[in-house]
Amino acid sequence: MEPIIRGHEEPSDPELRGSRFYNDELAPVPPDKRTWSTYNYFALWMGMAHNIPSYALAASLIALGMNWLQALLTITIGNLIVLAPMLLNSHAGTKYGIPFPVFARAFYGLRGANLAALLRAFIACGWFGIQTWVGGEAIYVIVGRLAGSGWRDSVIIAGQHWTLWLSFAVFWLGQMLIIWRGMEAVRRFENWTAPLVSVGFLILLGYVLVKAGGFGPILHDGGKLGWGTEFWQVFAPSLMAMIAFWSTLSLNMPDFTRFGGSQRKQMRGQILGLPTTMTFIAIVAILTTSGGHVLYGQDIWDPAQLADRFDSPVVVVVALIALVLATVSANLAANVVSPSYDFSNAFPKRITFAFGGLITGVIGILIQPWRLYSDPDIYIYAWLGFYGGVLGAVAGVLVAGYWVVNRTRLKVADLYLPGGAYWFTAGWHWRAVVATVLGAVLAVGGAYGGPFPAEGLIPFLKPLYDYNWVVGLAGAFAGYLLLSLPKTKEENREQPGPSRIDPAALDG
Template sequence: MSATTTPTDRTGDPGDRVELPEGAAPVGRYANADLLPVPLAQRRWTTYNFAALWVGMAHNIASWTLASGLVALGMDWKQAVLTIAAANVIVLVPMLLTGHAGPKYGIPFPVFARAAFGVRGANLPALVRAAVACAWFGIQTWIGGSGIFLLAGRLLGDWWSGAGHIGGYPWTQWLSFLLFWAVQIAIIVRGMETVRRFENWAAPFVIAGALALLAWMSVKAGGLGPLLDQPSKLGWGSGFWKVFFPSLMGMIGFWSTLSLNIPDFTRYAATQRAQLWGQSLGLPTTMTAFALLSVLVTSGSQAVYGTAIWDPVALAAKLDNWAAILFALVTVLVATLSVNIAANTVSPAFDLSNVAPRLISFRAGALITAAVGIVILPWKLISSPQAYIYTWLGTVAGLLGTVAGVLIADYWLIRRTRLDLPDLYRAGGRYWYDGGWNWRAVLAFAVGGVLAIGGSHSAPGAGPFPSGGLIPALKPLADYGWAVGLGAALVLHTALSRLIPDRRAAQLDGLAEAPLTEPRG
């Protein structure tokens, strides 16, 4: 059942879907066509669409290798799969909580963040999220391009794989990178409906490719290899739990970015149930099954080649049939396209549009993201993963836990899921606060961020943090950074909002009599 509210309606049932009356779309410097609420008639994503979205995003090279990192830490395959399953059940909770605003109001993440951080202040979490996405877009594009280069070399021969070098890499690898980059842009600039259609057929295709790889390896191995029989080096005692909890936070961090900007997708949901069941069925089950699949295939490679090959591209390169190599090439292409478009392009496109709505559309934001993905030199980031990918990107992802804490507290505990749609797009309304910024949310973000990453540390020479941590007293919290940041920000924002409520919103609700100062500019 759906409901249409007037611009001043603030008491609708939390289960209702809200849209602005015809002709009442906000205008001005904080609105554009891409940021406005999606009309009810255009909210068509079903449970299958959301499940397919997650299947498409989860089935990628980075997800495939998650279990290998845990096994390298001393876990056996059962402990690794358990850790990944637990992490994705946990991260599903904030994802569903923040995703609720999408079907109800049809708004993207940066507009949703305006309620908590202020109409202008929302640019803070939006740009932090966009920075992570732009970096990962470049990295995933380089990984996808490298996969194309490697597998194409098996088909085209030495003239391709042994081409002359430019900047340390064969020119054919640069060509693969740029072609892969261009294909992604061609899809994303056509809009979210094209993204939905692409994810719909990409999901079953990638599943078929992964199962085909398992079948091929099982035949070659004459059964599964010895990896499944290897005992845990940690056992199930205190040694395991010391590794489990920081590993759990790392696995949560893998999708912590999507737990923020999931309204960018759920705003297109046909019903609230569609996003709830679609995500619940799509995320934890797919990630767990994919982790198990990667373990099974890798165990087979151990039996066939004498060493465990965790990289699916490197494993596919060992195929001896041109048709199989071509199928593997297309599978790698589709899998990487699927995750990069959905996870690393849609979000920064909306986030950058939010910075200057009059100047930057969704398509322009996507093009800026693609450009930044090259400018950051992702091939250099890949060359030092400990210092840049796992430390820098991991740290920024930890900060996103504090953003989630603020958003969940504001939407569910303070506002009880009720938002004033027109005020999200104008100065002087209930979400204007002080000059467009809500200092309560900013303070909660800052405190949560310090607690989350203040004790982060790196091995000598491996990253930007000193080995003792930025704030040694906070070092015990570093292994639980995402949870600490989320919890601290949630509690602090709730307390500040209740103890020191905003005067502007209070007067609009008829709870205060002091006159308001009109915003300037």
């Protein structure tokens, strides 16, 4: 553990608190309050991974024609790849106790960090809406099984039954009440739901296995693609979609690791958490969807709709109650915490963490999540693929800046003060912005399929779109390093040395 030594250049607390870039929720977490353990992070990942969209992500690969083994390999490889930048960006959260938008200030500038933060925030709003829609759908199915046809056959308004809209609203309100109570309420909710969220998926799988006659009929389904050219054409964009699914967290994990007791605890919790929990949910989703195909002759990738086909009301209700809890747990951690900080970062003196969560909830409705979730092609190729490439570029800048240019050393006080080391030019660092735009254009400039033209937005970049996240990360990483070369030596000389560690720094 590094010693905690107060640098002589650190300003007084009143000076920090008076800054328009400071509020209590964006401030560094004091070392004595960084109490999250390995289990807290494992439980966090279990809560985030075991949810209906995670299930649907794996199930959609079956709907696209993969067999169980192809789908499992695609998801496992994607999760191992995205874990690397996630751990690299998590380090700063634990060391300095700072959330993602404050971390981004070191590279984008105090104002420029809003570019990275709001990109992440608006995507989280979309995910919040999707998770809330599928959670509301599960409530709609549960009540329908208990209340009868009057609930299920209600009047249609704006293309959906009004009882489905009501279920959506109830689910939305419940989440807002939890987030309004703050980050500690989120942590407690994650801890007690984590051991329970697997129950619903196991019930679904068990029911399907019994009805389908065991694993045999499921594992003998060879899929529609084989192992030839058709599979490899689907594999690359699907792999990028798997990575994009957690690319948001690869940026904002400092929002959680800032509460970590040590680097070892947060790293161990994440390494144990992400690959294992996502592999578990992938196996359950793949086998359940494949079994549904055996039973019903079609690939039903939405678990609420699949459960609705079951004969036993008890199985449907118990399974979907567990899935609703799982979805609340995932939505709060993955899609509300980050934008709450991000919106607060944009207006630190006006927007609190709770108010940022309310903004997330409202935008999550306006984005019309029922449209994003309606089709696996839109879900994987348009939604996940496009934003994955853009966020890959942001991750490239953060990794290059923190690990290569700054060598993990930050001046924490200057992250809150105009005129400090991270003020750059009027609060913007043009090198980070240019590198992000470069990586993003390379990654998604050739976007095709779904709402995009068949020849690609920029035709000669079309081949790169199948590898969008990797292209975005590599392009921005290389671009930021090249643009930073003239200043790297000078800036490194200005960083605090080993004997002058910021009082917020904590390692080990």
